[in-house]
């Protein structure tokens with residue numbers, strides 16, 4: 001950054017060539033770590049914007065791209081939690097392999113009530129009392145992740 005000395009007239013413009021050769025020119029070195037932080041922030045902003053516009057089911061559970069989700073240690077448990085978070089389980093999606101219609105909830109038996117992980121854990125009216133008794137959280141992420149931590 002160029003800082004004019006006290007002898008120089010601040011009101012006049014100094015030609016760029018003179019400013020470059022000025023011995024009193026103060027050069028401020030910016031550490032690369034400062035630039036890395038800015039670059040990371042910019043990338044996260046772009047990534048978050050794309051995430052906000054996506055229609056994935058995982059976005060319902062994880063709203064921020066910088067949010068870290070702690071998973072259980074065992075691989076088998078990680079797979080179960082991940083499948084629940086994205087809403088893909090054998091119970092809810094096996095119809096795709098057998099070329100059948102999507103399953104409906106047989107517990108509440110509401111018309112056109114599609115059987116989904118979100119419905120089972122949060123929405124089914126037949127299990128509302130049990131969820132209240134167990135103090136189940138009302139968000140899908142908390143409902144899934146609260147019990148293994």
Ligand SMILES: [Zn+2]
Pocket residue numbers: 105106107108109110113119123124125126
């Ligand atoms: Zn139901």
